[in-house]
Each structure stands twice: as C-alpha cells, then as structure tokens.
Amino acid sequence: MKQFVVLFILISFGNYLAQFNEPRISAKKTLHDFGTVVEGQVVSTSFEITNTGSADLMINNVQASCGCTAAQPDKRTLKPGEKTSIKVEFDSANRLGPQDKSVYVMTNDPKKPNLLLRFTCVIVQKTESKPVEVKVPKLKLSKYQHNFGNVEEGKLVDVKIAMQNIGNAVLEIQDVKTTCGCTAALVSSKKLKPGEKGNIRIELDSSNRDGAFTRTVIIYSNDPAAPNQVVTLSANIQKRKK
Numbered sequence: 001m002k003q004f005v006v007l008f009i010l011i012s013f014g015n016y017l018a019q020f021n022e023p024r025i026s027a028k029k030t031l032h033d034f035g036t037v038v039e040g041q042v043v044s045t046s047f048e049i050t051n052t053g054s055a056d057l058m059i060n061n062v063q064a065s066c067g068c069t070a071a072q073p074d075k076r077t078l079k080p081g082e083k084t085s086i087k088v089e090f091d092s093a094n095r096l097g098p099q100d101k102s103v104y105v106m107t108n109d110p111k112k113p114n115l116l117l118r119f120t121c122v123i124v125q126k127t128e129s130k131p132v133e134v135k136v137p138k139l140k141l142s143k144y145q146h147n148f149g150n151v152e153e154g155k156l157v158d159v160k161i162a163m164q165n166i167g168n169a170v171l172e173i174q175d176v177k178t179t180c181g182c183t184a185a186l187v188s189s190k191k192l193k194p195g196e197k198g199n200i201r202i203e204l205d206s207s208n209r210d211g212a213f214t215r216t217v218i219i220y221s222n223d224p225a226a227p228n229q230v231v232t233l234s235a236n237i238q239k240r241k242k
Helices: 002-020
Strands: 025-027 031-038 042-051 057-064 069-073 083-091 097-107 114-124 139-141 145-152 156-165 171-178 183-187 197-205 211-221 228-238
Touching (some): 083 097, 083 114, 171 183, 197 211, 197 228
Antiparallel strands (some): 097 114, 183 197
C-alpha cells in the first residue's frame, strides 16, 4: 500500500511538471486596422509572436482566410522566450467596402493550437485626379512683318498691329525696343487680361533715308513660351520730289 501511494505521488508530480514543460504561443496584438484603403492598394502589417512556454514552440502552418492575403513567419521553431514576426499582406484590388480577414497560426501549443489573427479595413473607390491647370499668359500678334512699300523720304508712316492675350493669366508687356531711333512703338495697354485685345502702333520716320530699308521691333512680355516677339518692318524709301 505504501509503495502504491509513492508511485501515485510520483506519477502525479510528473504530470504536474509536464504541464509546465509545454510551449505557449502569445501575440503582442491579434487585431490590426488598416483604416481607409484605396481600391487596388496593397497594405501590410506584422504580428509579433512569442513563445512564453518552457518548451520549443513549433509553427506548423499559417493559413489565411482568402487568397488575397499572404502570411509567412520569419521562423518556424521558437525556443522558450524567443520571438518571430508574421508579415501579412492584403491586396485590395477588385474589392470595396468593409473587410474583415483572418489568419490562423497553427502550432504545437496544447492549450491554443490555433491562434487567430485578424485585420480590418474599409476599401474606397479609386478616384481619378484631374490634371492641375497651369495658368500662363500667351501673346498673339496679328502680324509679325509689315512692308510700307514705297515711301517718300521725310514722310512719317505708321502701322497698327493687333495683339491679344490668348492665355489664361494676365499678360504684361514689359518693354518694347526698336533697332534705331527712326522707329517708335506705342502700346495701347501694358496689361491684358485673358482674352483681352490691344494694339501696338509703330511709327517709321523716313527722314534722311534712301533705298531699301529694314528695321525690327522687339516686344518683351511675361509670356513664358515666347517672351521676345519680333516684328520686322520694311520700306523702299524714295527721294523726295522737288
């Protein structure tokens, strides 16, 4: 009888010790919320797993609730106190609305053989962003050359060239320069709103000139594409009749 009692105590004590010589799986977090996700976006997170038991923890399998989720542990065998991470990726392509997905971690923990990890999100429809409109001025002249024809020496001739701002920002005429003192240019307005029109009056003094004559007028503006536009003037200056 005494031997039976001793044997019973030894078996009980062995079972008692065996309970403490087991792996235990523990997760720092079991739920992750991705929040709002744009359809087509791939998001990911990692779950930290720890073996808090006193025997090796074996990760036998990691199974996701849908094919859109990929999960793999960094290590499959964890010694007591050891940690690993399980990375979870979720492809939101062709999905809309609230999502609640699960990942099962299957181990040799006798008390928790299947650890449940979950993640949630709300998938919203992708919206096409409109291209940003860049506002710039654009100067357009009605002509870029003018021939006065035959001009008697000493006469003052002029021409008006129409101009228009065909851009979508305010056009500024910054300067107008001529290649000689015999030419003068006057601008009706130095600022033109989008769509607004104006003109440049160009005068040519033929005094003390003779024969074929060519000069240029340069209009400087804040048009980024064509900041310097040139108007070419020509004339055939003839001797004054007596």
